Amino acid sequence: MESALDYHTARALLDWQIELGVTETISDAPINRYELEQKAPKPNAVETAAVPVIPKEVDPVVVAQQVAKAANSLSDLRDAMGHFDHCDLKRGARNLVFSDGQAGARVMIIGEAPGRDEDRQGKPFVGRAGQLLDRMLDAIDLNRESNVYITNVLPWRPPQNRDPLPIEISMMVPFLRRHVELAQPDVLILMGNISCQAVLAKRGITRLRGNWGDAWGIPALPMFHPAYLLRQPQMKRQAWADLLEIKARLGALA
Template sequence: MESALDWHAARAALDWQLEMGVSETLCEAPVDRFALEDAVKAERLAPRRGAAGAAPVAEPEVDPVAEAQAAAAAAPDLPALAAALAAYDHCELKRGARSLVFSDGAAAARVMLVGEAPGRDEDLQGKPFVGRAGQLLDRMLAAVGLSRDESVYITNVLPWRPPQNRDPKPDEIAMMLPFLKKHIALVDPDLLVIVGNISAQALLGRRGITRLRGTWQEAEGRPALPMVHPAYLLRNPGFKREAWNDMLELKVKLRTLG
């Protein structure tokens, strides 16, 4: 049977699906993932039956944040922390993501940059900041003599891509925060660059990055500079002057720290 779509319409439909995060075909018929998640949650909450005639046995309650804290605390180094993240099963984002996006850059760097969450390109390649925003970030770093190959280490608050690049939910940030804090402790940079609202919320407890940017704060016991996300600069190129001032501020701070 001939399709009702011509070639151009079919290509446009495919491009739209790729933009929405569809990366592979699993079956011919659509699957309602939300219904599956509801069924799994209902099964978890349902009481288990004990021996014949015995009262139902309640499933023990799981505290995802406490489990994240325990898993992160037990990691002695970066490979172990990455493995602990990969084994952590309480964050629903993991089920819809293609890759665990852990980090990129030089682990011994003085500057650690904390972004928000992976996008489509990051999810495909398994590295943070590799799309258009990442390319702009690399140019910004190079302008002040920095690079991810030698002097900058990069990670995100969330290691898995949220569907349709939506903002992470508070419970998702709470689950990932113990891993992020241990990540910072293991890298032990001289200073942090906090990129975007989600990162500011996670590490500073505040949002409003256009007001926070350019003013040194303290996070995880070290100086921290909030700045707008490069993706924001792509949408608002008039803000690049302020971003350039922030990069100069970073350069000066590194000199003063020695």
């Protein structure tokens, strides 16, 4: 009877076979390789998993139009905007800046976008520009406590107070339009270039200011933004003329 190989002899034989290029061994029974090729390989768990359905690209403007149209109250609209996840500005903002003042007031002011103070407090026009706006309104017997309603084109602050991108404006316009429809003001005041771009599809505030336009069936007057007046105080004379225009229009509509 042959004796079993000891460890060292078996290891030496194995190393010799590996050196010769052996990559696999055979079993006691022969294997028909042709039969193996004819059989379909057994799928693994990954292959048998359901193939995910890739959704078509979502148009945020269309989504905004549908969501805004479904809002039947200002409260509904605020909730809809809070759940709108297609605007990247939302991810970097502290608060949703929806509105301030009295809903249903005859005058509705549309600003551009929240700044640092507005982002912190969740209200539009609360910084230095807001303080100047309050003084301007007070000069023609208007104030946000009783007869003015205020909102912005964008409810979230752009990083570093940069200008909003065209796509950001476009996706928020349906919400803004619905906001105006629900608030039902007699006149709109459009503060700055971004507001004119969103509402009137026009830019060039120095040319537009002081000239009444129509915004969704409502008289709209473009004006310099209070932040611009803080940088260019010599333009306050034109702003005062615009305020008198608003006062006259309200008197004519009374």
